[in-house]
Amino acid sequence: MDFELSDDIKEAVVRAKEFANKYFTEEVAEKSDFNEEFPTDIVAISKKEKVLDFSNPWKVLVTIEELVRRDPGLGISVTISAFGAEIFMFFGNDAQKEKYMNPVFAGKRTLGLGVTEAGGGSDVAGIKCEARLDGDSYVLNGGKMFISNGQIADHFLVLARTSPPPSPEKKHKGLSVFVVDSKSPGFAINKLHGKLGVRATNTAELIFDNVRVPKEDMVGEEGKGFYYIMTFFNISRIYVAAQGLGIAHGALDRLIEYSKKYAPVSETGELNENLQLAIAEIATRVEATRNITYKAASYLFKFTPNPIVTSMAKFYAAETAVFATKRAIELMSLHGLTSDLERFFRDAKILDIWEGTTEVEKLIITRMMLKEGGA
Amino acid sequence: MEEEYEILENTVKDFNAKYVENNSIKFENESMGKEFVKLLADQGFFSMMGQSGEEVADVKTLSVVLENLAKSVPAVAVKTLLANSFLSLVKDPEVTEAVANGSKSGTVTFSDLLVGPGQNGSLLLSDGKIKGEKQFVVGSDSDFIVTLLDTGELVLLKSGFTAGKKLKRLGFRSIGFSAVNVNSSDYEVLSKEGRKELEKLYYQLSIPVAAISLGMSKAVSQKGLDYAKVRTAFGHYLKDFQPLAFELTSLIAETEILQRYFEVLISTSPSRKEAMFLKHKALALAKDISKTSLQIHGGYGYLEDFGIEKFYRDSMALSVLFHNEEHEMEVLSTLVFETKAGFV
Numbered sequence: 001m002d003f004e005l006s007d008d009i010k011e012a013v014v015r016a017k018e019f020a021n022k023y024f025t026e027e028v029a030e031k032s033d034f035n036e037e038f039p040t041d042i043v044a045i046s047k048k049e050k051v052l053d054f055s056n057p058w059k060v061l062v063t064i065e066e067l068v069r070r071d072p073g074l075g076i077s078v079t080i081s082a083f084g085a086e087i088f089m090f091f092g093n094d095a096q097k098e099k100y101m102n103p104v105f106a107g108k109r110t111l112g113l114g115v116t117e118a119g120g121g122s123d124v125a126g127i128k129c130e131a132r133l134d135g136d137s138y139v140l141n142g143g144k145m146f147i148s149n150g151q152i153a154d155h156f157l158v159l160a161r162t163s164p165p166p167s168p169e170k171k172h173k174g175l176s177v178f179v180v181d182s183k184s185p186g187f188a189i190n191k192l193h194g195k196l197g198v199r200a201t202n203t204a205e206l207i208f209d210n211v212r213v214p215k216e217d218m219v220g221e222e223g224k225g226f227y228y229i230m231t232f233f234n235i236s237r238i239y240v241a242a243q244g245l246g247i248a249h250g251a252l253d254r255l256i257e258y259s260k261k262y263a264p265v266s267e268t269g270e271l272n273e274n275l276q277l278a279i280a281e282i283a284t285r286v287e288a289t290r291n292i293t294y295k296a297a298s299y300l301f302k303f304t305p306n307p308i309v310t311s312m313a314k315f316y317a318a319e320t321a322v323f324a325t326k327r328a329i330e331l332m333s334l335h336g337l338t339s340d341l342e343r344f345f346r347d348a349k350i351l352d353i354w355e356g357t358t359e360v361e362k363l364i365i366t367r368m369m370l371k372e373g374g375a
Numbered sequence: 376m377e378e379e380y381e382i383l384e385n386t387v388k389d390f391n392a393k394y395v396e397n398n399s400i401k402f403e404n405e406s407m408g409k410e411f412v413k414l415l416a417d418q419g420f421f422s423m424m425g426q427s428g429e430e431v432a433d434v435k436t437l438s439v440v441l442e443n444l445a446k447s448v449p450a451v452a453v454k455t456l457l458a459n460s461f462l463s464l465v466k467d468p469e470v471t472e473a474v475a476n477g478s479k480s481g482t483v484t485f486s487d488l489l490v491g492p493g494q495n496g497s498l499l500l501s502d503g504k505i506k507g508e509k510q511f512v513v514g515s516d517s518d519f520i521v522t523l524l525d526t527g528e529l530v531l532l533k534s535g536f537t538a539g540k541k542l543k544r545l546g547f548r549s550i551g552f553s554a555v556n557v558n559s560s561d562y563e564v565l566s567k568e569g570r571k572e573l574e575k576l577y578y579q580l581s582i583p584v585a586a587i588s589l590g591m592s593k594a595v596s597q598k599g600l601d602y603a604k605v606r607t608a609f610g611h612y613l614k615d616f617q618p619l620a621f622e623l624t625s626l627i628a629e630t631e632i633l634q635r636y637f638e639v640l641i642s643t644s645p646s647r648k649e650a651m652f653l654k655h656k657a658l659a660l661a662k663d664i665s666k667t668s669l670q671i672h673g674g675y676g677y678l679e680d681f682g683i684e685k686f687y688r689d690s691m692a693l694s695v696l697f698h699n700e701e702h703e704m705e706v707l708s709t710l711v712f713e714t715k716a717g718f719v
Binding site for chain 2: 030116120121122126145146168192193195196197264267268272273274275322326329330331333334335337338340342343345346349350352353354357359362
């Protein structure tokens with residue numbers, strides 16, 4: 001067992017730090033947050049400079065962590081362009097990989113994933129969006145909600161029902177995944193405004209009104225879409241855990257900086273114990289989050305994903321991010337409230353919700369443990 | 376609750392329904408506008424506290440009003456709290472009349488009590504002028520400001536100051552929050568022992584601040600209850616899922632207990648310790664219950680249209696703008712131990 005990162009991964013950490021230092025200025029971060037504006041220029045530069053090296057998933061993981069540690073909204077915006085691409089990697093055919101996946105990994109295109117609907121967030125199998133076969137194409141009707149890259153993506157991977165479920169208990173059957181061109185006739189996008197946090201990211205509602213999708217743009221086999229999406233979530237949740245790790249570590253950075261500069265000290269000249277213990281607790285949680293996230297990643301990157309550890313990493317990272325930002329603001333008082341930490345606090349809460357709520361992750365852990373006998 | 380308070384509660388409910396609820400996003404994020412501030416003043420909400428010269432300020436009626444204003448838009452409650460704080464310290468009839476009737480606005484800076492010495496700017500009186508800068512001023516867009524000089528005097532600034540660049544705004548976004556640059560010869564010294572006077576007011580506000588927290592907790596828990604009864608997932612109403620139902624129920628139990636304690640305190644003459652107990656617990660509860668309610672709402676809770684996320688932001692902002700955890704726990708520990716405690 002070796003807890004040291006290899007030299008090339010360490011190099012990716014340094015590159016991410018340098019990129020964030022150069023481009024994630026407070027002025028840009030604040031403007032993107034205030035105006036709910038996607039940082040198009042910075043994302044373009046990040047693609048040009050190949051900040052995300054998709055040839056090595058460890059590099060992607062540590063890059064997400066470092067960029068988000070500097071600013072969650074900008075960090076997520078920069079690292080979410082290929083969201084969903086692993087579905088092509090594992091289930092797409094060669095033509096789809098060539099046409100859709102490769103341009104995304106090359107930074108030339110942006111991808112989005114349409115799973116969540118207005119009527120059901122966590123309940124993926126309960127989606128209502130339908131795809132009906134009509135000649136050489138499927139016709140999509142319905143909508144998707146809270147879709148990242150909504151106005152930015154060139155294509156979306158969309159989960160839709162292609163056949164009725166065989167029984168109410170088997171709702172997960174009969175779902176399929178399609179590639180939908182954002183310029184398709186009948187496809188409308190409404191940007192969602194007024195988010196609590198991650199306001200630099202672009203989030204939208206998608207509406208499909210008789211949108212035609214060529215048969216060849218179905219990914220994988222008909223009826224296996226639920227399985228594909230769940231497989232993807234076992235990947236993406238690790239990257240969400242890295243987001244949580246970055247946010248929590250960012251909060252810790254700011255609390256330590258505050259402690260050195262402003263914090264009250266006792267008569268013996270040391271930091272007050274209340275603050276010392278809080279720093280220790282946050283630092284320990286950050287370290288625990290990193291270990292569990294990297295453990296989940298090591299399973300995945302060896303192609304032996306462990307959904308129990310993945311869900312543990314995702315929920316624990318989300319809770320740590322929320323906890324760390326909350327405690328840091330409380331302790332830093334007005335200094336925290338008036339610094340970028342307040343943005344971290346707002347941004348952190350989404351991690352408890354997206355890619356499976358914390359409650360859903362916990363249910364997955366227990367149900368799989370009971371079924372399989374342990375993590 | 377006494378009949379007098381029930382009548383007051385209904386008055387505020389009617390006021391909320393008529394003037395606040397339809398404008399809640401605007402009043403929270405943008406501006407309340409002069410007309411609305413005048414309406415608040417016309418209700419008599421700005422001058423409910425009396426003068427702080429009295430040993431025990433009359434915070435009871437004010438607290439009932441604040442609790443109920445906070446249920447719709449917490450920023451409106453904070454605006455009202457600031458006006459009352461100001462009027463409790465200022466005696467100049469021309470100024471007090473203008474603030475009480477809503478034609479002018481006034482605020483009090485508490486930042487000297489919330490951050491360490493030298494961390495919130497410097498204001499000095501020299502050659503008949505007050506000069507310098509005060510950081511972290513809530514209500515920096517006001518016409519009058521009561522603030523503390525470095526030398527300890529509490530002063531009323533009537534003119535000769537300007538608000539600086541707006542600071543980041545986690546909560547109460549319609550209320551000015553920035554540094555204030557001062558170059559004023561138009562002032563009045565309110566007290567030579569300004570810090571003592573300011574601290575007295577600060578502790579008198581324990582129950583009103585707790586009341587705002589309680590109002591927020593009640594409003595946001597009601598939203599959670601309502602949503603959990605109608606929203607379904609996996610074929611069941613959210614209310615039927617144990618983790619959600621148990622957590623919300625537990626937090627509502629805390630709210631009810633604190634509400635009873637609040638009612639006891641406002642019908643008696645609470646000690647500083649009791650008032651601080653209430654504030655300490657009510658601030659924490661508002662943060663916890665806002666987080667839970669937001670989680671119940673899922674992605675919708677994250678959007679301002681559903682009126683949940685503002686409670687998540689405001690509950691945290693309130694606990695920083697009118698509260699310093701470490702400092703107050705030191706004071707409270709000393710009251711509990713009946714000897715100096717919480718210091719090394």
